[in-house]
Amino acid sequence: MMQDITQAKEAALAAIAAADSADALAEVRVRYLGKKSPFTAILKQMKDLSPDERRAVGPAANEAKTAIQEALAAQQEAIDAAHDADAEWVDVTAPGTPVARGSLHPLTRVQRDIEEIFTAMGFAIADGPEVETEFYNFDAVNVPTDHPARDMQDTFWVQTTPAGERQVLRTHTTSVQVRYMQQHTPPFRIIIPGRVFRQEATDSTHDHTFHQFEALVVGDDVSVAHFLDIAQKFFSAFFHADIKVRLRPSYFPFVEPGFEFDISCTKCGGSGRNSEDTAACGACKGNGYLEVGGAGMVHQNVFVAAGYERDRYQGFAWGFGLERLAMMKYKIDDIRHFHSGDVRVIRQF
Ligand code: PHE
Numbered sequence: 001m002m003q004d005i006t007q008a009k010e011a012a013l014a015a016i017a018a019a020d021s022a023d024a025l026a027e028v029r030v031r032y033l034g035k036k037s038p039f040t041a042i043l044k045q046m047k048d049l050s051p052d053e054r055r056a057v058g059p060a061a062n063e064a065k066t067a068i069q070e071a072l073a074a075q076q077e078a079i080d081a082a083h084d085a086d087a088e089w090v091d092v093t094a095p096g097t098p099v100a101r102g103s104l105h106p107l108t109r110v111q112r113d114i115e116e117i118f119t120a121m122g123f124a125i126a127d128g129p130e131v132e133t134e135f136y137n138f139d140a141v142n143v144p145t146d147h148p149a150r151d152m153q154d155t156f157w158v159q160t161t162p163a164g165e166r167q168v169l170r171t172h173t174t175s176v177q178v179r180y181m182q183q184h185t186p187p188f189r190i191i192i193p194g195r196v197f198r199q200e201a202t203d204s205t206h207d208h209t210f211h212q213f214e215a216l217v218v219g220d221d222v223s224v225a226h227f228l229d230i231a232q233k234f235f236s237a238f239f240h241a242d243i244k245v246r247l248r249p250s251y252f253p254f255v256e257p258g259f260e261f262d263i264s265c266t267k268c269g270g271s272g273r274n275s276e277d278t279a280a281c282g283a284c285k286g287n288g289y290l291e292v293g294g295a296g297m298v299h300q301n302v303f304v305a306a307g308y309e310r311d312r313y314q315g316f317a318w319g320f321g322l323e324r325l326a327m328m329k330y331k332i333d334d335i336r337h338f339h340s341g342d343v344r345v346i347r348q349f
Contacts, residue, residue, distance in 0.1 A: 181306030218315030255296025293320025
């Protein structure tokens with residue numbers, strides 16, 4: 001019987017060493033420690049043994065069982081460890097899973113570019129509300145009460161304040177000028193990027209909601225020459241080209257004198273011609289220049305509305321559409337793409 005025990009133990013240990021999976025090991029456990037195992041059979045025969053024999057066989061059977069249990073546990077651990085290593089294995093040559101990447105909206109990119117160029121020139125960035133009082137949007141910046149811009153056709157009028165003030169969705173970032181000047185004393189130079197609204201029919205170059213970019217520089221002796229210099233530097237940095245700025249006399253109630261300003265064409269460089277032949281340049285239609293925005297020397301009435309003494313300061317202001325710049329920079333042919341929400345447009349940036 002002692003021999004049976006030794007044999008069963010050896011066989012069990014060999015089977016355990018050979019089991020290379022959790023399932024195989026479970027089978028071995030049942031085979032050598034289960035109900036039909038050799039040990040169960042041996043224990044059943046114990047009752048027929050003499051007390052002396054029993055004293056020898058009992059401990060031997062127990063010792064064999066313990067050895068088998070320990071071997072089972074050790075093998076189970078080894079199998080688990082191998083399994084973990086398998087799970088951790090990575091095929092570094094397998095093609096990756098593409099990750100959906102977001103991107104910045106072209107207007108955000110343009111706005112950041114502009115802010116970077118201006119802050120490098122010492123400008124601060126100012127902000128104001130999109131729902132604005134009639135005062136800041138029109139009266140304070142010298143827009144006459146009967147000016148057509150106040151008309152129902154151009155302006156989105158919104159609810160009057162409880163105090164009885166008429167309100168609009170601001171029609172230009174010029175509305176922030178007097179707000180800022182009431183809080184600050186010159187000299188200062190600021191830019192005012194922001195969303196503006198006009199009640200007008202949309203087409204490829206007009207939208208009811210768009211963005212403007214105001215620049216305002218006020219001090220003791222600010223002149224049109226300063227404006228020209230800053231504008232030239234800004235547009236050259238923005239387009240990474242040598243850009244010339246051209247002024248044409250124009251009228252805006254909040255400036256005197258007022259200008260419309262053009263920049264030399266970003267495609268033909270101002271010649272109005274394509275380089276290869278003499279055909280008119282497609283971007284500027286042969287003009288050599290592109291219209292960009294309005295500008296001028298701040299009207300003294302605006303300073304007075306802000307609480308400054310008349311004729312105490314001089315300053316220039318300009319305003320232009322952000323979408324227009326983005327269209328030039330990225331060759332986008334329809335302003336409505338910007339707010340279309342079409343991801344095919346955005347994904348290109
Ligand atoms: N506010 C004007 C517009 O919306 C632009 C402008 C700003 C013109 C500042 C002159 C000076 O068209």
